[in-house]
Amino acid sequence: MAVDPIHQFQIQNILPITTIGGTQIHLTNSAVYMLVSVAITVILLLGTTTGRRLVPTRMQSLGELSYEFVANTIRSTAGEQGMRFFPFVFSLFMFILVSNMIGLIPYTFTVSSHLIVTAALSLLVFFTVLIYGFYKNGLHFFNLFVPKGIPVYILPLIVFIEVLSFLSRPISHSVRLFANMLAGHITLKVFASFITMLGAMGAVGWAGAILPLGLTVALTALELLVAFLQAYVFTILTCIYLNDALHPGH
Template sequence: MAAANDPIHQFTIVPLIGDGALAFTNSSAYMAATVAVSVGFLMFATASRTLVPGRLQSLAEMSYEFVANTIGQTAGKAGMKFFPLVFSLFMFVLVANLIGLIPFSFTVTSHIIVTFALAMLVITTVIVYGFMKHGMHFLKLFVPSGVPGYILPLVVLIEVISFLSRPISLSVRLFANMLAGHITLKVFAGFIVMLSGALGTAGLLVGILPLAMTVAITALEFLVAFLQAYVFTILTCIYLNDAIHPGH
């Protein structure tokens, strides 16, 4: 009963199959659903392969070209080798966010460990590819050209700190947005129930206000779901660009 009104309860992880640390949980199930929806959408939309696309195929092509353009604009042509990774990240985050907006569902991206893992995947890719491609020249990333020698140590320190904080900012931004949005939704929706419970009919009438808020916030959350996926994607592209062109 408390679970119905507890804004935090929606984030609890419960094992569905198996037991112990690696049990298949509700989080795992929603990850599986995210993958199934992402891949299923693309496969179903491109099933007919028409020359003049229908609505679904158009949507699939739009998502493809959207990510491709984002990479092209931020990381250039060389960034296209990371296209499958960036597209997978974009689709995973977007679909996970959108599935989380379905009432009573679980939001995979509302857990910091998931967003942090995705962010670390990006940063690891940047570091590994950077060193593979440029060797020690990759460290030039931390040494901007045209900076006077006497402030160079300070600048390098700032660059290193900013680089190290990237996975944190990347993961916390997505996690916090999802978490806060879902808590807000739940709290406002809970007000309706509480008002009607405490004040009866009058409460139901006053409850229209939080209901309107809930509807408005739901719309906002759809925007946030897309926007955060886009922000995650474009930052990924910008970081990958550093690996491709380390010189500032």
């Protein structure tokens, strides 16, 4: 009775949709969960604010809380000018947060446990920074790679390091989220499978299964934190990168 902890990340084709450039596009379990995440986010924000209550209901204050939370994050890292990216950052945060939270429910699929998804999102941020940075600052955007007050003889080295770190941003940005979600879900699955394996061994196994059960409960709580924290980390890094595009002069 081998329990495959990797199986939960399997992409399952549900329905062939169309073919683009010879590649078959399917409606997949991942796609369903993406759309469900979008739906839940929109319902949370729109369904709870129809009353436009002055004194918010619990659900309305949840929507307002997320609004204020992301707005404050942007203001504190990228300043008031960063608010032009508010819808973008807010969409990223809510999409990652909601899909991560859904992924914690047993038998569900975690959208951000696939590198292609996190890479696409981080590249979206990367190119937004790059394009907006050059659009707003022109060639002054290159100041980002030239810190002030550096002696000339080590400047080439510094610039090289800065360029390298800038280019590696999307990698670390995407792998952090992907790896955290992947590792957390594998760990949960492994410990949960210990319970069933021990449980199959009879009374002694039942007693022994208490430890992995406790660990699974604790890990679920931890994963709940990680699901939020990684969404927040992705968001705040996005804000920091956007700040570079807004104010490249360090």
